[in-house]
Amino acid sequence: MNIGGKPYRTLWELPGADGIEVIDQRVLPHRFATAVLRTAEDVAVAIREMYVRGAPLIGAAAGYGVYFAARSAAADGVATEVDRAAGLLAAARPTAVNLQWAIRFVLDQVHRGRTADDRRRLALAAARQIVADELDRSRRIGEHGLQLIRDVAARKGEVNVLTHCNAGWLACVDYGTATAPVYAAHEAGIPVHVWVDETRPRNQGAALTAFELGEHGVRHTVVADNAGGHLMQRGMVDLAIVGADRVAANGDTANKIGTYLKALAAHDTGVPFYVALPSSTVDWSLADGAGIPIEERSADEVRYIDGLGPRGPERVRLLPESSPAANPAFDVTPARLVTAFVTEHGVFPPTELRRRVQGR
Numbered sequence: 001m002n003i004g005g006k007p008y009r010t011l012w013e014l015p016g017a018d019g020i021e022v023i024d025q026r027v028l029p030h031r032f033a034t035a036v037l038r039t040a041e042d043v044a045v046a047i048r049e050m051y052v053r054g055a056p057l058i059g060a061a062a063g064y065g066v067y068f069a070a071r072s073a074a075a076d077g078v079a080t081e082v083d084r085a086a087g088l089l090a091a092a093r094p095t096a097v098n099l100q101w102a103i104r105f106v107l108d109q110v111h112r113g114r115t116a117d118d119r120r121r122l123a124l125a126a127a128r129q130i131v132a133d134e135l136d137r138s139r140r141i142g143e144h145g146l147q148l149i150r151d152v153a154a155r156k157g158e159v160n161v162l163t164h165c166n167a168g169w170l171a172c173v174d175y176g177t178a179t180a181p182v183y184a185a186h187e188a189g190i191p192v193h194v195w196v197d198e199t200r201p202r203n204q205g206a207a208l209t210a211f212e213l214g215e216h217g218v219r220h221t222v223v224a225d226n227a228g229g230h231l232m233q234r235g236m237v238d239l240a241i242v243g244a245d246r247v248a249a250n251g252d253t254a255n256k257i258g259t260y261l262k263a264l265a266a267h268d269t270g271v272p273f274y275v276a277l278p279s280s281t282v283d284w285s286l287a288d289g290a291g292i293p294i295e296e297r298s299a300d301e302v303r304y305i306d307g308l309g310p311r312g313p314e315r316v317r318l319l320p321e322s323s324p325a326a327n328p329a330f331d332v333t334p335a336r337l338v339t340a341f342v343t344e345h346g347v348f349p350p351t352e353l354r355r356r357v358q359g360r
């Protein structure tokens, strides 16, 4: 998607696969900067500190992290070095299952190799494949989700979509998950407008979704997180589309904190509530959402807010100095509140998840 009229992806290889360059999402929307990552340690820091974030993107970055470990290991130590790096990368963030999924995917390939060179070559090929596959999955999510937006447009003209957090192209390699149908509709000339939840405390909606939609020319309005129920009651939302960080086998969906409240409001007001995800976000090992680990992030993300002041970037404290704060970063929306999943395999209700994705 475009930034300043120029097409970008969130991650690209340096010449000779000597490293990757990523968009540093910590400084958006006020500044555009990139960061170069050349080691598994660099990638782990970038994931933990959220230079890169969003389930598909952290998986794609982690794939390269495993490759970097294979590349820099001594010839007789590739297998042990990739295992060490895998542990480091997997510990960077707990909730998005794409991270573990991607690490396992690259490890499985590496361990098939017989020589050190073989293992390095297989690791790079696997990391590249994750990127290519995520791109393709996002593109197909967009194609399938487009029909949902088209159907509303045919009935009433402009379509109002509500989204939470950033499940846009910045959270993926390109296109996004929740935003992929929006971009597809925009490209198809369908009038679409997005209500963007600001998404406290990290403000991924206000900082990232608003930025990427704006740069790509999609009409949008940022609203406080608490506004969603009101907008739905007043008929100002035609459909809600959110992303996912981990979906259990029964369809229970972990996503950014606050998603559950939006699903409840959508249920009460009869607004269809869609979850857009690639199949790499499904955790088949979990029967339901109760076992999904919920990341508890620093309370400072609640205590302080970052913004742009007259002299540049500023951080200000919001709370009384002595007030404790807590920061659960994700919640689980029960499958019964999800109208349908929008995946690379099509659009279907949660009860169809296994059959449509695994074919059984």
Ligand code: MRU
Residues within 6 Å of the ligand: 053, 054, 055, 056, 164, 165, 166, 167, 168, 171, 172, 177, 178, 204, 242, 243, 244, 245, 255, 256, 257, 329
């Ligand atoms: O903590 P983040 O910003 O990495 O979380 C990402 C989300 O929760 C998004 O809502 C998104 O839907 C999942 S990634 C497409």
